[in-house]
Amino acid sequence: MTTRIDRRFADLKSEGRAGLVTFLMAGDPDAKTALAILKALPKAGADVIEIGMPFTDPMADGPAIQAAGLRALKSGQTMVKTLAAVRAFRKDDDTTPIVLMGYYNPIYIYGVAKFLDDAKGAGVDGLIVVDLPPEEDEELCLPALAAGLNFIRLATPTTDDKRLPAVLKNTSGFVYYVSIAGITGAAAPDVGQVHAAVGRIKRHTKLPVAVGFGVRSAKQVKDIAAGAEAVVVGSALVNAVAKSLDNKGKATGRTVKAVTNLVSELASGVRGPKKAK
Amino acid sequence: MTAPIQVNSFRTGPDERGHFGIYGGRFVAETLMPLILDLERAYAEAKADPAYRREMDGHLKNYVGRPSPLYLAERLTAHFAGAKIYFKREDLNHTGAHKVNNVLGQIMLAKRMGKPRVIAETGAGMHGVATATLCAKFGLKCIVYMGAVDVGRQQPNVLRMKAMGAEVRAVESGAKTLKDAMNEALRDWVTNVSDTFYCIGTVAGPHPYPMMVRDFQSIIGIETREQMQQEEGRLPDSLIACIGGGSNAMGLFYPFLDDRQVEIYGVEAAGHGLKKKHAASVAGGKPGVLHGNRTYLLMDDDGQIEEAHSISAGLDYPGIGPEHSWLHDVGRIKFLSATDKEALAAFQLCSRMEGIIPALESCHALARLGDIVSNKPKDHLMVVNLSGRGDKDLDSVAHHLGGKL
Ligand SMILES: Cc1ncc(COP(=O)(O)O)c(C=O)c1O
Numbered sequence: 241m242t243t244r245i246d247r248r249f250a251d252l253k254s255e256g257r258a259g260l261v262t263f264l265m266a267g268d269p270d271a272k273t274a275l276a277i278l279k280a281l282p283k284a285g286a287d288v289i290e291i292g293m294p295f296t297d298p299m300a301d302g303p304a305i306q307a308a309g310l311r312a313l314k315s316g317q318t319m320v321k322t323l324a325a326v327r328a329f330r331k332d333d334d335t336t337p338i339v340l341m342g343y344y345n346p347i348y349i350y351g352v353a354k355f356l357d358d359a360k361g362a363g364v365d366g367l368i369v370v371d372l373p374p375e376e377d378e379e380l381c382l383p384a385l386a387a388g389l390n391f392i393r394l395a396t397p398t399t400d401d402k403r404l405p406a407v408l409k410n411t412s413g414f415v416y417y418v419s420i421a422g423i424t425g426a427a428a429p430d431v432g433q434v435h436a437a438v439g440r441i442k443r444h445t446k447l448p449v450a451v452g453f454g455v456r457s458a459k460q461v462k463d464i465a466a467g468a469e470a471v472v473v474g475s476a477l478v479n480a481v482a483k484s485l486d487n488k489g490k491a492t493g494r495t496v497k498a499v500t501n502l503v504s505e506l507a508s509g510v511r512g513p514k515k516a517k
Numbered sequence: 518m519t520a521p522i523q524v525n526s527f528r529t530g531p532d533e534r535g536h537f538g539i540y541g542g543r544f545v546a547e548t549l550m551p552l553i554l555d556l557e558r559a560y561a562e563a564k565a566d567p568a569y570r571r572e573m574d575g576h577l578k579n580y581v582g583r584p585s586p587l588y589l590a591e592r593l594t595a596h597f598a599g600a601k602i603y604f605k606r607e608d609l610n611h612t613g614a615h616k617v618n619n620v621l622g623q624i625m626l627a628k629r630m631g632k633p634r635v636i637a638e639t640g641a642g643m644h645g646v647a648t649a650t651l652c653a654k655f656g657l658k659c660i661v662y663m664g665a666v667d668v669g670r671q672q673p674n675v676l677r678m679k680a681m682g683a684e685v686r687a688v689e690s691g692a693k694t695l696k697d698a699m700n701e702a703l704r705d706w707v708t709n710v711s712d713t714f715y716c717i718g719t720v721a722g723p724h725p726y727p728m729m730v731r732d733f734q735s736i737i738g739i740e741t742r743e744q745m746q747q748e749e750g751r752l753p754d755s756l757i758a759c760i761g762g763g764s765n766a767m768g769l770f771y772p773f774l775d776d777r778q779v780e781i782y783g784v785e786a787a788g789h790g791l792k793k794k795h796a797a798s799v800a801g802g803k804p805g806v807l808h809g810n811r812t813y814l815l816m817d818d819d820g821q822i823e824e825a826h827s828i829s830a831g832l833d834y835p836g837i838g839p840e841h842s843w844l845h846d847v848g849r850i851k852f853l854s855a856t857d858k859e860a861l862a863a864f865q866l867c868s869r870m871e872g873i874i875p876a877l878e879s880c881h882a883l884a885r886l887g888d889i890v891s892n893k894p895k896d897h898l899m900v901v902n903l904s905g906r907g908d909k910d911l912d913s914v915a916h917h918l919g920g921k922l
Contacts, residue, residue, distance in 0.1 A: 296822045297696065297807060299703045300546045306690060318819045344544060345806045349820030371544040371806065375534065396548040398710050403551060421548055422708040 244337040244365045245390050245413040248288060249448040249469060258465035258510045259287035261450050262503055263341065263474030265308035266291050266325055267317025268481055273491040274312075275325050277481075277499050282336045284500040285507025288450075288470065290368070293322055293342030300370045302425035304475040307482060311489060319350050323362045330363035339392060339413075341368040344380065352380055356387040366390030366413045374406045381410050390414075395441055397421045404444045414448040414470065415441060419455070425475030428454045435467035461509030473506055527774035527849050530840060535724020535810075538846060540839035543723040545809045548707045553809075557725045559630050564732075569625065576621055577736065580654070581611050583618075585737075587744035587900070592870040599890035600897035603753070604873070605741050605769060607904050612650050614643040614876065614905030615737060615765040616718060622733035624651040627714035634658045634709065637716045638702040640667055640695035640761065641831030641878060642674025643905055644718030649683035657714075659683040662701040664694040667830045673909045692824035695761075695834045699808055719762025720838030723809030727838050734768025741900055742772055749898055755780035755889065758902035759881040760852075761796075761831045763838040765904035774849060782889065783841065784881045786827035787854035796825035798837045799845050799852040812839040828857035828917065829877035829910075855884035857917075864907065864914055865922075876905035877914070 252259045262281055267274050281289055294309035294317050301309070326338055340359065347355050347369065359367070367384055374381075374393070381391045390413030398421055399407050408415065417438055419429035429451075438449050451464050452472025461471045477499055484498035485491060530537040543553060563569040577583040586609065590602045607615035620637075627635055635657050639645030645661040652659035661678055665687040668675055678685050691697035699722075706715045720727045720734070745753050756773060758766035760783040773779045788795035795801060798813040805814040807822055815823040815835035825835040844850040855863070863883035868874045875883060882901050890899055907914070915922050 295820075296691070297700050299700050299808070300548070300707055302704075303690075313821060343806075345814075345816070345822070346820035348806055349816065349818070370546050371809070373543065373545060373547050373550045375543045375550065394547045396546075398548050398551045400551065407547065418548065421710045423704045426708065 243390055243413065244335060245288065248337050249414065252287060252469065258468060259470035260285055260461065260507050260510050261288040261290060261452070261470050261472040262286040262477055263290040263292060263472060264477055264481070264499070265294055265305065265312050266322040267294060267312035267315055268308045268478070269311045269485055269489060269491050270315040271317060271321050271325065273495055275328055276496050278325060278329050279332065280496055280500045281503060282333055284503035285511065286336070286503055288337045288339065290339045290341045290472065291322065291326065293319065293340055293346055295343040295346055298343060300423055302423040302475060304425045304478045304482070308478040319346055323358050326362040326364055337365040338363065339366040339368055340364050342370070344369050344371050347380060352383055356384055356389065360387055360389060364389065366392050368392045368394065368416060370394070374409065377410055385410060385412065392416055394418050397437065401440065404441065408445045411447065414450050415445060416472065417441060417449050417451045419451050419453045422453065424453055426454055428460065431463045434464055438468050458505050458509040461506050462512065465510045471510065477502060524847060527844065528771065530843065531724060531728050537840045537843035539804065540811050540842040541724055541727060542811050543809060544806050544811070545723045546707060548710060552710060553723050559626060560725055560729050563626055563629055573622060573625060581617050581621065582609065583736065584740045585609050587741060587748065590871050593867070596870060597887050597890045599895070600893035600899040601895065602886065602890060603898065603900045604903040605737060605900055607737060607765060607902060608873070608875065608906035612643070612647045613908070614647070615734060615768060616644040616647040617650065618736050618768065619718070619730045619733040619764060620644065620647040620651050620716060623716045624655050624657065627657060627716070628655050630714065632712060632714035634713045635716050636660045636662065636702050636705050636713055637718060638662045638695065638698040639718060640698070640833055641829065641876065642667065642671040642678070642909060643831060645685070646674050646677045648716050649678040649681040652683065653681040660705070661685050662688050662698040662705070664688050664692070664698050666693040667695070670913050671830055671909055672912070694830065696822065719764040720767045720840060721762040721808060721810060721812065721836060727810065727840055730764050731767045731771055731840065734764050735771045737765065737768035737902065738770060738772035741769060745898065752776055752779060753898040753900045755782065755897065755899045757782040757784065757882045757886060757889065757899065759784050759832060759878050759904060760837060760841065761834055761878060763841045765902050767838060767840060769900070769902045770850065781850045782885065783850050783852050784885045785852060785854040786829060786832035786881055787856040788826040790856055791854060794826035796827040796832050796834060797854045798835055800854050802835070804842065807836055810839045812842045813837050828860060829881065831878040832881060853885045855881040859884040861914065861917055873903065874907040875903055876907045877910045879904045
């Protein structure tokens with residue numbers, strides 16, 4: 241079964257370039273502004289959209305994404321609203337893949353079967369759930385695959401060659417390579433090491449590889465894109481939201497623009513002169 | 518939640534994937550997965566190595582000061598005029614709480630695994646102090662994450678940790694208590710994967726921690742069996758302990774789980790009351806997934822974790838160890854709760870009647886004692902786990918009692 245994600249990566253391949261994957265938190269700083277940002281992302285240059293499902297205790301996230309989640313929760317974001325935002329986005333855009341990313345508890349409490357139904361119905365294409373390693377595949381990964389959603393797994397610097405096959409086994413859509421051992425928004429990755437690691441993953445799979453964690457500039461996007469199918473930017477975008485807010489933490493007239501400007505700039509890293517091959 | 522299930526033994530868990538019934542598991546980020554698999558292997562090897570056990574027994578005796586006494590609380594027994602009350606004196610261990618039993622095992626494992634850097638989360642600071650203590654003894658670098666609120670209310674322990682060379686990092690996220698300290702410790706571990714050992718302070722977290730911490734704490738129950746045999750020529754009739762994550766409770770209970778005539782009570786923190794802010798995850802929560810395991814958690818309808826409240830920093834956590842969740846569902850442990858006020862009253866009663874100043878955590882077990890023992894015959898033998906001493910709480914108790922201790 242081909243999904244929007246498969247089609248998007250096939251298109252990118254024929255264009256001969258890597259893709260830009262953007263991460264923003266659902267409902268940050270409020271549902272209305274977040275939807276305006278979401279709708280503006282494809283035109284600004286996002287090839288794949290990741291939407292964070294806010295959680296009170298994001299154990300693998302740094303301060304920027306923690307704060308984004310708390311802003312969203314404070315403004316009343318819920319799973320129902322997150323899925324509604326995807327549905328609203330899908331009214332005008334039936335091609336840009338949407339991946340929901342977050343932690344398991346809000347999904348578990350929503351109910352796995354109902355969540356998969358509603359997510360699929362809303363137009364979600366894939367899931368990244370940070371605290372579900374292959375050891376817990378029965379929880380959500382296998383049901384998600386059966387429901388026709390991609391389940392995108394994180395591979396990390398600690399995932400060695402022995403473990404990679406287990407990580408890749410039920411992964412679909414793409415593989416997300418976490419470029420550093422650390423939390424989101426931390427140190428910038430070393431490009432040489434990233435290329436080597438992506439090369440290692442590619443010896444085990446034909447799936448596209450997206451690289452994320454610590455990427456914040458167009459230059460980094462360009463450098464990493466030279467050896468991967470996509471580059472993910474998260475904390476930098478979430479920080480752009482944060483910086484655009486007024487002193488009460490509310491959206492301003494600058495908020496949407498702040499994000500789309502940065503996305504356009506980052507997109508130049510994958511859309512500039514064709515990837516040297 | 519469900520009707521008690523018939524099982525042959527309550528001591529067979531966890532399965533090889535870390536499950537106690539539906540609870541437990543390994544819900545961690547991929548970065549940590551290889552680390553917890555390593556830990557599981559290293560623990561299995563250590564457990565099978567008689568030299569590891571021998572060295573641990575030596576330290577338990579000469580450094581920790583075990584066995585801890587089983588003490589007959591005569592005046593409290595007379596006061597309640599019911600069952601005979603014994604205290605298992607974990608407060609007399611070096612560092613002043615049961616926490617050290619577990620930390621010794623884990624730090625010896627860190628040493629075996631060649632990890633020079635140890636991190637820990639702490640609420641009351643007793644686990645932090647125990648970790649700082651053993652890191653000093655074994656020459657390891659120690660970093661303790663502690664919620665900023667707890668840093669404020671448990672100052673004596675902050676100073677003890679610093680005196681022994683540990684770095685205490687105050688955590689400013691969330692409610693600034695134990696849950697947030699655990700989040701930060703996990704973030705540290707994800708970042709420092711090659712050289713760091715995460716020393717978890719209770720029977721929670723991803724497999725193998727709940728099992729491993731239980732094993733290390735079981736010394737409490739093993740000694741209690743022997744001591745009660747010596748004192749009374751038989752097993753106790755009931756056991757009671759406070760529950761934060763549940764390590765002191767599991768340590769006392771585990772060796773008795775299959776002695777079905779022994780009644781077992783766990784006491785959660787009811788804070789301002791079960792209808793208000795509290796930390797009683799079995800009484801007021803439902804099964805969910807946090808910090809690497811599925812277990813009872815306090816949360817809202819959208820699966821967002823709620824902030825707990827307890828006067829006792831060591832119980833101020835919105836979850837409980839997964840094995841407790843299972844033992845609750847199968848009906849082997851009866852869960853009760855005690856409010857802040859009741860714990861304070863128990864603090865005063867125990868201090869004045871027995872000359873023992875109990876930790877506010879342990880006071881939650883003491884607070885439910887009266888209800889139970891008063892209805893029991895005089896030959897009923899009840900053991901309370903006196904999990905720690907209360908020196909650390911004196912300022913905070915004085916404050917809550919309006920300066921009148
Ligand atoms: C003295 C004492 N008792 C009990 C606890 C609660 O932890 P647990 O339920 O794991 O025994 C703590 C935790 O800090 C403690 O210091």
